Amino acid sequence: MKYLAIFTVLCLNVLIANVIEAEILITEIMYNPASREKVPARTEWLELYNTGDETVPIRGWYLSDEDGKSEPFTQQIEIAPNHAIVLIPDDQQIEEFRKAWPGDFLVMTVKKWNNGGLKGLANNPTETNEILTLHDGSGRIIDRVNYDDNKPWPTDTKQGPSIYLLPDKLSTAENDQGKSWKQSKAGTDGARHNQVTNEYDKQDTGSPGFISKQKP
Numbered sequence: 001m002k003y004l005a006i007f008t009v010l011c012l013n014v015l016i017a018n019v020i021e022a023e024i025l026i027t028e029i030m031y032n033p034a035s036r037e038k039v040p041a042r043t044e045w046l047e048l049y050n051t052g053d054e055t056v057p058i059r060g061w062y063l064s065d066e067d068g069k070s071e072p073f074t075q076q077i078e079i080a081p082n083h084a085i086v087l088i089p090d091d092q093q094i095e096e097f098r099k100a101w102p103g104d105f106l107v108m109t110v111k112k113w114n115n116g117g118l119k120g121l122a123n124n125p126t127e128t129n130e131i132l133t134l135h136d137g138s139g140r141i142i143d144r145v146n147y148d149d150n151k152p153w154p155t156d157t158k159q160g161p162s163i164y165l166l167p168d169k170l171s172t173a174e175n176d177q178g179k180s181w182k183q184s185k186a187g188t189d190g191a192r193h194n195q196v197t198n199e200y201d202k203q204d205t206g207s208p209g210f211i212s213k214q215k216p
Contacts, residue, residue, distance in 0.1 A: 024052075025165065026132065026144075028162050029121065029164075030121075030208075031044060031123060034158060039114070040113075044121050045162075046121070050080060059077065061136050061137060064135060067117075068112070068119065069118070070113055070117045071111035072137065084106070085105070086101075087107075089114055096197065099199075100196075100197050105209025106209065126148060132146070132147065145175055147178075148178060151178070152177070152178035162206035163181045166189075
């Protein structure tokens with residue numbers, strides 16, 4: 001029994017070492033835009049937000065899900081406290097994204113968002129099909145969102161709203177809960193419609209890069 005107890009403690013320590021308390025959260029996910037989403041998906045995006053008090057460099061970090069993982073982030077980018085960054089597939093140009101979603105916020109492309117990596121974000125997510133995870137350069141889990149489109153998660157719609165973490169739910173515990181998320185609605189919590197462009201050819205709704213704590 002003594003050796004069993006020691007083994008259990010060691011296992012728990014390993015688990016804790018590989019799941020760390022996050023200061024960077026996944027706070028918004030555009031997984032089913034109304035805009036053109038042909039393979040490879042180009043108009044999907046997600047938002048990361050720094051809830052901490054220190055600037056965090058994210059070079060070497062990466063995304064994973066049940067299908068695979070992205071390439072490590074190569075850009076020398078840091079997320080300041082109370083600031084966000086929007087991640088987009090590298091099949092899309094940052095300039096094209098900014099035409100559709102103008103604003104003063106960071107945007108970064110991610111390699112292997114689509115083919116050979118994440119295979120895009122699931123439009124019909126389930127408990128086993130979209131376990132979106134953010135890792136640091138050592139592979140440790142920074143944040144994970146297993147989003148769904150059934151209650152208590154916001155139900156799916158093809159009209160192009162993102163889902164976002166409510167401003168009073170900014171924690172790793174809360175963003176695991178479907179009830180902590182809501183569909184974006186123009187005029188609420190900073191959400192707006194995109195500018196229609198050749199790439200973003202329909203009306204989507206979201207608040208990419210908007211500082212969550214300052215959402216009205």
